[in-house]
Amino acid sequence: MASYPITMMKMKLNDCSPPSTAAARLLPFLGRHYIHFRSSMGPFQNPSFPRTIVARSAFSFSSVVTAAMASEASVKVIDGKKVAKDIRDEITAEISRMKDSIGVVPGLAVILVGERKDSATYVRNKKKACEAVGIKSYEVCLPENSTEEEVLKYISGFNDDTMVHGILVQLPLPSHMNEQKILNAVCIEKDVDGFHPLNIGRLAMRGREPLFVPCTPKGCIELLHRYNVEIKGKKAVVIGRSNIVGMPAALLLQREDATVSIVHSRTKNPEEITRQADIIISAVGQPNMVRGSWIKPGAVIIDVGINPVEDTTNPRGYRLVGDVCYEEASKVASAITPVPGGVGPMTIAMLLSNTLLSAKRIHNFK
Ligand SMILES: Nc1nc(=O)c2c([nH]1)NC[C@@H]1CN(c3ccc(C(=O)N[C@@H](CCC(=O)O)C(=O)O)cc3)C=[N+]21
Numbered sequence: 001m002a003s004y005p006i007t008m009m010k011m012k013l014n015d016c017s018p019p020s021t022a023a024a025r026l027l028p029f030l031g032r033h034y035i036h037f038r039s040s041m042g043p044f045q046n047p048s049f050p051r052t053i054v055a056r057s058a059f060s061f062s063s064v065v066t067a068a069m070a071s072e073a074s075v076k077v078i079d080g081k082k083v084a085k086d087i088r089d090e091i092t093a094e095i096s097r098m099k100d101s102i103g104v105v106p107g108l109a110v111i112l113v114g115e116r117k118d119s120a121t122y123v124r125n126k127k128k129a130c131e132a133v134g135i136k137s138y139e140v141c142l143p144e145n146s147t148e149e150e151v152l153k154y155i156s157g158f159n160d161d162t163m164v165h166g167i168l169v170q171l172p173l174p175s176h177m178n179e180q181k182i183l184n185a186v187c188i189e190k191d192v193d194g195f196h197p198l199n200i201g202r203l204a205m206r207g208r209e210p211l212f213v214p215c216t217p218k219g220c221i222e223l224l225h226r227y228n229v230e231i232k233g234k235k236a237v238v239i240g241r242s243n244i245v246g247m248p249a250a251l252l253l254q255r256e257d258a259t260v261s262i263v264h265s266r267t268k269n270p271e272e273i274t275r276q277a278d279i280i281i282s283a284v285g286q287p288n289m290v291r292g293s294w295i296k297p298g299a300v301i302i303d304v305g306i307n308p309v310e311d312t313t314n315p316r317g318y319r320l321v322g323d324v325c326y327e328e329a330s331k332v333a334s335a336i337t338p339v340p341g342g343v344g345p346m347t348i349a350m351l352l353s354n355t356l357l358s359a360k361r362i363h364n365f366k
Pocket of ligand 1: 122168169170171172193215216306320339340341342343344345346347348
């Protein structure tokens with residue numbers, strides 16, 4: 001790949017450049033040297049993740065020079081869509097082998113509460129993905145004003161239903177519900193999301209094995225494995241500490257013998273710490289927060305963020321971008337996941353994989 005002349009790099013204000021970024025246009029308080037990233041509505045966002053992150057604008061001359069020099073080497077695109085398809089094909093074959101030999105079809109129950117459009121989309125996609133591999137899906141859609149008891153009643157029904165091997169409660173739940181109480185009610189043998197505290201607890205302990213590993217972090221590690229990225233002994237930085245992605249991702253990396261740091265909203269020098277990483281997993285839900293200058297040349301980047309930003313040229317009125325400024329990062333990193341087409345499809349593939357795993361375990365099918 002030819003290197004960009006520096007002037008061109010500067011002229012061609014990219015997706016991440018403060019004045020022109022679509023994300024920034026949506027954001028108030030845009031300063032000249034500091035961007036105030038305000039929480040967007042990303043579904044993956046940890047509600048406890050801080051309201052405001054102050055990220056230094058990294059479009060300095062030195063980072064432009066570094067980026068231009070590093071663009072000599074071409075970045076490898078980690079194709080989550082392709083890997084997810086391969087995994088779905090493997091799952092399809094396993095499910096037909098199980099059905100032929102013991103007559104069991106794996107079942108996944110999904111409980112959706114409320115009318116969030118994004119949640120409805122994910123649930124629809126999960127249903128389609130289940131059908132394609134031969135998993136039977138059971139869907140319950142409850143109105144926003146349902147009571148906790150109603151949700152618990154459905155969970156209890158699915159806990160007892162022998163046709164159901166996995167139960168997923170779509171998050172986020174309406175704010176009047178106690179998420180902990182509801183997630184605790186899913187029996188751990190069917191907790192295909194891996195969100196039950198007992199599963200997380202086992203994940204955190206050496207010598208113990210969780211029954212299920214949360215889908216998104218599992219998908220991140222699976223991508224590293226399938227692209228032969230060595231994890232053992234490497235420095236890994238996880239950006240974000242949510243219960244559903246950041247924290248379990250850090251635990252998984254540690255189980256794979258990486259040396260792990262977690263960068264979060266109260267971290268004093270996120271850029272400097274992130275720059276030490278051989279492997280970066282970012283899961284904060286802030287569009288383009290991680291700039292080229294945060295990345296060590298040759299690092300591998302797994303971008304979990306799926307952030308909608310305004311885009312009038314797109315028929316949907318928005319497009320999806322990651323937590324990492326792709327254009328800058330791809331000039332510094334050795335490999336990176338795109339958004340869309342990176343971690344997202346892997347999350348669904350891992351959910352199918354966990355559901356199959358559960359059915360095999362319950363029926364003792366090897
Ligand atoms: N209990 C629970 N478990 C979850 O696993 C869970 C959840 N709640 N709540 C919401 C989030 C979000 N999530 C996604 C899954 C796939 C894509 C995905 O496939 N995205 C496509 C983009 C699709 C598009 O273009 O809109 C991609 O990245 O290529 C995205 C997001 C699972 N979640």
